[in-house]
Amino acid sequence: MCYRDTASQISHLSLCLFHHRYSPVDGLLTVSDDGLYCPAGDFHIDPHRPVQRAVVTHAHGDHAARGSEHYLTSAEGEGVLRHRMLDGASIQTLSYGETLDINGVTVSLHPAGHIRGSAQVRLEHGGEVWVVTGDYKVAADRTCTPFELVECDVFITECTFGLPIYRWPDPADVFEKINRWWKKNQEEGKTSVLFGYSLGKAQRLIAGVDPSIGPIYCHGAVQKMNAVYREDGVDLPPTTYVSDENALDDWSEALVVAPSSAGGSRWMQRFDPVSTGFASGWMRIRGNKRRRSLDRGFVLSDHLDWPNLNAVIDGTGAETIYVTHGNNDSFARWLNEEKGLDARELPLRSQYDG
Ligand SMILES: [Zn+2]
Ligand SMILES: [Zn+2]
Structure with a gap:
């Protein structure tokens, strides 16, 4: 076995150890069998199965499962979510930027620019701020409110197009x-x-x-x-x-x-x-x-391209990044090795709506 093989095996091994030690996420959010869960607030974000309380980033099928007891979504997203849910679903809404206290966790929704009503979820608890993006884009789209950059300590981002080849034309x-x-x-x-x-x-x-x-x-x-x-x-x-x-x-x-x-x-x-x-x-x-x-x-996407994905991550000021919904492994490695961030993969079920 030559030196290079050994070196790559060691680096692969250390990556595996790194990921196994730190995944899945834990802290203000964790991953339950139903999806992303906030134990302090006792609610899920985009659960893929019915739960008691679901905060929904947007109405696409891989984010908005039917059958939950209660939903929280953006006021702009109520129409599309209602259309996707069963009749009589209990849906509470928040205007973008409005806050709601859920069991001591301050929750607010901020524009994600992905589709009508899409929102990033901002959570504040114990002096820490976490943001979950759902799907998002920064490119112009007059059918929904434009993306807003939200500063945070921990950023959970999709990376559907997290490779340098993905650059969008105007x-x-x-x-x-x-x-x-x-x-x-x-x-x-x-x-x-x-x-x-x-x-x-x-x-x-x-x-x-x-x-x-x-x-x-x-x-x-x-x-x-x-x-x-x-x-x-x-x-x-x-x-x-x-x-x-x-x-x-x-x-x-x-x-x-x-x-x-x-x-x-x-x-x-x-x-x-x-x-x-x-x-x-x-x-x-x-x-x-x-x-x-x-x-x-x-080439027209409702997700962000590589340069914008990197720019948004820089802009949040977050030092801990969880990546999901894409080439998680390579993108987490890029953020760790090239940007010196504490980046980890988040294993969530997803579908690529492009
Ligand atoms: Zn989507
Ligand atoms: Zn999605």
Whole structure:
């Protein structure tokens, strides 16, 4: 065995020891079978199973499980969360920045800029401040309140795109590309079908394209969320639900917005001939477009990219960082070794909504 092998084994071993010794998180928050838990306040944050009291960062499925006794969410997020929950769910709300005392823990919610109503959770107890980001982004999005930097001692951050390859173009340029693609498809007699997550991304897309180019049609899952956004006062251009009653002989003038799960389904056949596009941070990787048999990939994410992720972590002033929702191991190592922070992996269940 050569020297280099031994050295890498030792460093791997010490990393394992390091992680086993310190994970999972404990202190003001810990990880229970149901997810992130605050023992002092006796509540969970984004539990993946029903609990007594759930503080919910946002209404995406991997953060907002149904069936809990009581929910706390941002006032801006009430509409979307109610839509996702069972009828009659007990939902209490806080305006951004408003505080609530839960068993001696001071809780407040701060804009995360990810989707409508998304919030970071700030906890203050015993002179310590912890912040849990949920999903977040700093890029412009007029469908939700912009991200706010919150200083803290301990920062629990998602790192969905925590690798240096993930750098986002200016969203304005991405929308220009989408508009050009739509016009080109019209000239070629093809329907433009644009895929994006039905809650959040789809509404951001609809709010960002140029509606003077042609009519916008939506898959049912998207149109339902559009209605919730409009009820909340978000100004979206007119959209029409794709149904048999609204069927067109020729769809080539239209932009159709749909969740990616609709790709390749029978629902799609009516639009032939089509050009398909997908708006996601994952489109930064060329192979992802090819693997999904898409004609176009638009790099537009509701998470932050590598430079912004690092800038936010620096900006919080936190010395202890827990990372989750991504390439946790490599990102924690980067923060430890390159930034001299006390960074650890947080094992939480997650899904990547891009
Ligand atoms: Zn999300
Ligand atoms: Zn998520």
